[in-house]
Amino acid sequence: MSRHHLRHTMATQLLNADADLVTIQDLLGHSKITTTQCYCRVSNLKVQRDYYEAIKVVLQRTQPIRENSDEWGKKGVTLNRS
Numbered sequence: 001m002s003r004h005h006l007r008h009t010m011a012t013q014l015l016n017a018d019a020d021l022v023t024i025q026d027l028l029g030h031s032k033i034t035t036t037q038c039y040c041r042v043s044n045l046k047v048q049r050d051y052y053e054a055i056k057v058v059l060q061r062t063q064p065i066r067e068n069s070d071e072w073g074k075k076g077v078t079l080n081r082s
Contacts (some may be wrong), residue, residue, distance in 0.1 A: 011039035016046045 007028060013022050025036040 012041045015040040016043045064082050
């Protein structure tokens with residue numbers, strides 16, 4: 001295994017363990033964040049985890065609208081409850 005491959009592995013493992021990209025940049029000694037991005041490969045599991053975390057935030061923000069769904073219904077607006 002080359003040093004280059006080891007750096008790719010380390011960057012990818014750190015990113016997939018939710019390390020901040022700026023932290024990885026600092027650890028690898030890159031001056032540009034775009035260089036660090038080239039070293040990181042995002043796993044499907046991380047993408048899925050990030051998606052679900054973001055959806056939780058969206059749902060929390062829309063929760064007050066759901067509680068007042070009767071008022072929305074009176075105005076002719078229906079909410080998808082699936």
